[in-house]
Amino acid sequence: MSPSVRSELPMLLPRLRRYAYALCQSSALADDLVQSACERALLQSSSWTPGTRLDAWVFRIIRNCWIDGVRRARVQAEVEGAEASDMVIDGERHALSRVEFSQIAERVEDLPWEQREVLLLVCVDELSYRETADILNVPIGTVMSRLARARKRLVEAYGHETDVRERG
Structure with missing residues (x-):
C-alpha cells in the first residue's frame, strides 16, 4: 500500500463525501459509497501514479463504485420484479423528503x-x-x-x- 495514499486519503474525506452525496442523494448511501471507494483505493493504491492528483483518482473510483451500484440495483430490481423496484423508489423519496x-x-x-x-x-x-x-x-x-x-x-x-x- 502506498504510504502517500494512506496518509492523504483522510484529508479528502469531506470532499469525497460531498461528491458521493451529490451522486446518490442520501447521507447513508453516500457514507457507504465513500467507504467502498476508500477501501478500493487502499487495496489498489499501487495503481495510483505518484505525482498525479490523488483526489481526481479517488473521485473516479467513487464514480465507478456508484455506477456499479446503480447497475447492480437495476439488475436486482429486474430480478425481484416491479414490487421491489417500487419499494426502492418509495424509500428514496422518503429519505429525500426528510432532508x-x-x-x-x-x-x-x-x-x-x-x-x-x-x-x-x-x-x-x-x-x-x-x-x-x-x-x-x-x-x-x-x-x-x-x-x-x-x-x-x-x-x-x-x-x-x-x-x-x-x-x-
Missing part, C-alpha cells in the same frame, strides 16, 4: 446528475475541466457543455441573469 436544504442546494439537487456532478467537481472541488473530463471519461467539450447548462438552469431558477459564480 432540508438551503435554496441553492435545492436548485443544485434539481439538476440532472450529469450536470450536478460536473458542477460539483469544477465549482466546489475546483478541479480543472481536463481533470473533470478524465474522472468522468468524457471529452472536455462535454464537461464545458454540462457546466454551462447547469449554470444556465441555476440562473433561470433564480429568475434573473446574474452569473452563478457571482453569487457568494
Whole structure:
C-alpha cells in the first residue's frame, strides 16, 4: 500500500463525501459509497501514479463504485420484479423528503446528475475541466457543455441573469 495514499486519503474525506452525496442523494448511501471507494483505493493504491492528483483518482473510483451500484440495483430490481423496484423508489423519496436544504442546494439537487456532478467537481472541488473530463471519461467539450447548462438552469431558477459564480 502506498504510504502517500494512506496518509492523504483522510484529508479528502469531506470532499469525497460531498461528491458521493451529490451522486446518490442520501447521507447513508453516500457514507457507504465513500467507504467502498476508500477501501478500493487502499487495496489498489499501487495503481495510483505518484505525482498525479490523488483526489481526481479517488473521485473516479467513487464514480465507478456508484455506477456499479446503480447497475447492480437495476439488475436486482429486474430480478425481484416491479414490487421491489417500487419499494426502492418509495424509500428514496422518503429519505429525500426528510432532508432540508438551503435554496441553492435545492436548485443544485434539481439538476440532472450529469450536470450536478460536473458542477460539483469544477465549482466546489475546483478541479480543472481536463481533470473533470478524465474522472468522468468524457471529452472536455462535454464537461464545458454540462457546466454551462447547469449554470444556465441555476440562473433561470433564480429568475434573473446574474452569473452563478457571482453569487457568494
